[in-house]
């Protein structure tokens with residue numbers, strides 16, 4: 001895949017899933033198949049504290065699923081792991097590697113994203129050289145990111161008001177019951193964790209979210 005096609009596919013993505021290595025009650029491949037066939041466009045392995053060797057093993061499972069479904073594989077935090085896994089995407093938070101350092105390690109092929117939690121961070125990420133997309137959140141307080149204050153839908157409205165061409169996603173506390181509020185605030189792309197990883201039927205959960213987000217297209 002060329003770098004431009006990964007960027008184009010990231011721009012076309014509407015539903016981005018972060019999962020740990022244990023989702024699917026031990027059958028990560030089955031879980032990934034269910035989520036991807038339900039409409040997830042990007043899967044990130046987000047498993048804080050996992051050892052690199054174990055992380056690479058889980059990424060190999062997700063990479064195989066992404067290849068079969070033609071979707072993007074994302075790595076959280078670590079440029080070395082993204083390189084070793086042959087990932088399409090690296091996601092960096094405000095406290096992670098600076099974008100130029102990651103870009104120097106990964107070259108132009110890999111899509112790089114940034115987390116933002118305040119207006120100033122959003123304004124900076126919208127023009128930051130080397131960054132391809134950004135995320136705003138948490139929209140609502142979430143146990144997945146304990147202790148992270150939630151700027152709420154106001155930050156989504158701020159990002160939408162910038163009118164930037166750079167792709168951006170809303171994240172934090174989003175599920176099928178409140179996704180309409182996020183879309184009404186101006187988001188056209190979302191990231192979820194529990195709404196799919198903790199769903200009794202991950203395929204149906206992904207399908208419902210993907211349909212909701214895509215219903216705001218065009």
Ligand SMILES: Cc1ncc(COP(=O)(O)OP(=O)(O)O)c(N)n1
Nearest residue numbers: 046076091092093094115135171191
């Ligand atoms: C797609 C996506 N958006 C935001 C985050 C959060 O990144 P960060 O703030 O670095 O926090 P951790 O996830 O590393 O705990 C993300 N991982 N992915």
Ligand SMILES: Cc1nc(C(=O)O)sc1CCOP(=O)(O)O
Nearest residue numbers: 137138142144172173192193194
């Ligand atoms: C990983 C993460 N990052 C956030 C941010 O605001 O950057 S919120 C978050 C957790 C989102 O999990 P859930 O969908 O289960 O609420």
Ligand SMILES: [Mg+2]
Nearest residue numbers: 077092093096
């Ligand atoms: Mg991080």
